[in-house]
Amino acid sequence: MSEPRYQRRKQDRPQEITAAAFDAFAENGYAATRVEEVARRAGVSKGLMYLYFKTKEELFKAVVKSVVVRRVDALIDTVEGTEMSSEAFIRGPVLDFMKRIPDSPVAVVIRLLISEGQRYPDLVDYYYENVVSRGLAAITRLVERGVERGEFKPSAVTDLPHLFVAPVVLSVIWRILFSKNSFDTDRFMETQINLILTQIKT
Amino acid sequence: MSEPRYQRRKQDRPQEITAAAFDAFAENGYAATRVEEVARRAGVSKGLMYLYFKTKEELFKAVVKSVVVRRVDALIDTVEGTEMSSEAFIRGPVLDFMKRIPDSPVAVVIRLLISEGQRYPDLVDYYYENVVSRGLAAITRLVERGVERGEFKPSAVTDLPHLFVAPVVLSVIWRILFSKNSFDTDRFMETQINLILTQIKT
DNA sequence: AGGATTAATGACTTATAGGTCAGTAAGTAT
DNA sequence: ATACTTACTGACCTATAAGTCATTAATCCT
Numbered sequence: 001m002s003e004p005r006y007q008r009r010k011q012d013r014p015q016e017i018t019a020a021a022f023d024a025f026a027e028n029g030y031a032a033t034r035v036e037e038v039a040r041r042a043g044v045s046k047g048l049m050y051l052y053f054k055t056k057e058e059l060f061k062a063v064v065k066s067v068v069v070r071r072v073d074a075l076i077d078t079v080e081g082t083e084m085s086s087e088a089f090i091r092g093p094v095l096d097f098m099k100r101i102p103d104s105p106v107a108v109v110i111r112l113l114i115s116e117g118q119r120y121p122d123l124v125d126y127y128y129e130n131v132v133s134r135g136l137a138a139i140t141r142l143v144e145r146g147v148e149r150g151e152f153k154p155s156a157v158t159d160l161p162h163l164f165v166a167p168v169v170l171s172v173i174w175r176i177l178f179s180k181n182s183f184d185t186d187r188f189m190e191t192q193i194n195l196i197l198t199q200i201k202t
Numbered sequence: 203m204s205e206p207r208y209q210r211r212k213q214d215r216p217q218e219i220t221a222a223a224f225d226a227f228a229e230n231g232y233a234a235t236r237v238e239e240v241a242r243r244a245g246v247s248k249g250l251m252y253l254y255f256k257t258k259e260e261l262f263k264a265v266v267k268s269v270v271v272r273r274v275d276a277l278i279d280t281v282e283g284t285e286m287s288s289e290a291f292i293r294g295p296v297l298d299f300m301k302r303i304p305d306s307p308v309a310v311v312i313r314l315l316i317s318e319g320q321r322y323p324d325l326v327d328y329y330y331e332n333v334v335s336r337g338l339a340a341i342t343r344l345v346e347r348g349v350e351r352g353e354f355k356p357s358a359v360t361d362l363p364h365l366f367v368a369p370v371v372l373s374v375i376w377r378i379l380f381s382k383n384s385f386d387t388d389r390f391m392e393t394q395i396n397l398i399l400t401q402i403k404t
Numbered sequence: 405a406g407g408a409t410t411a412a413t414g415a416c417t418t419a420t421a422g423g424t425c426a427g428t429a430a431g432t433a434t
Numbered sequence: 435a436t437a438c439t440t441a442c443t444g445a446c447c448t449a450t451a452a453g454t455c456a457t458t459a460a461t462c463c464t
Binding site: 257 | 420421422423424425428429430
Binding site for chain 1: 229230231233234312313315316317318319320321326327330334358359362364365367368369371372375378379380382383385389390393394396397398400401
């Protein structure tokens, strides 16, 4: 008659736990979050946590890796496949993509990496290779394509994709620290894109 | 005969302790740094720490506030007093100032604020008002002066001083996370300044 | 149904680090 | 010199949170 006190759901637990951990870390950071608190959010006991993740550190790494979005790859593919002009592509999909980042899980991961990165260099490497490096390469490729097509002229921008990323990073940090004193990050990114395009258009 | 085991130096202790704490926090972050470790670096006992700072948290706040550089004010004054053209001033003193930030204590404080800021909102406010807000105001003033003198034309840049700051922030974050994969932050900042000036020059 | 398997629990152990305080000795005044 | 003040020490206390494990019960299998 009595309902079972719990269900055994081996398949789903890891995801549920990392999702709960993500939320908890997002609110309080890694160091200030207790494993027991994550367990509570995930609706499991503390002991179970250690059945799926050997240590709190391993849980942390799992959380960070779970946010390695495939969106980056998606964007790269779109670059090659699109019919749009390079300028239209940058002002459209690329800009939209940029605008979404400050409110995305990526912002949380950036904060976690800045906080704890010193102690987990392999995790930083992982993120650099899978997100940063590929993202920059995608932008570089996009600009190069524009040059090949005669839409853009060669310039310093070609090997400084960071120019596109800078306003995104500032917006992320701003959101993390000063969400109270908000400013228009969308317009900010648009303006930067304008600056760059004005400079490189033929 | 025997040398005294310690000296009583009430005047100097606070500074020495915050300096030691700054170094320790810079290396390991706030949460991972033990009060005893700071005491060791400062060459004092753990007990003495609590004579000058009631809690670890208070020590943290003292460290952050100790880095509120007056350089910002110095820069503001220079803006008003200089004989240089606005462009020369930006390409000279302003750019030099920007280039120095990623290697300065400010970078450490930014990391600390990102890590622990959620728990110390008053500290974040303090930094916003004393550094961020004033810094942005100084840049805005500089651009406005250029417009008044007819050197610059009015544009979106006037009320987006963040455009100057973005490459600095990216460089700081890059230094914190990816110092292993270094890139030329100086050239990066120069290029951004070039972009902006090209756009706004009359 | 009943036995076997193992996901899941939660009370327990233990290490760590923040914080305290009774005692000590460096400096000062008389 | 001697008495006095107080900066300073370091052993100690204690709360917290990571990690363990004997036990329980949900599910599977025949």
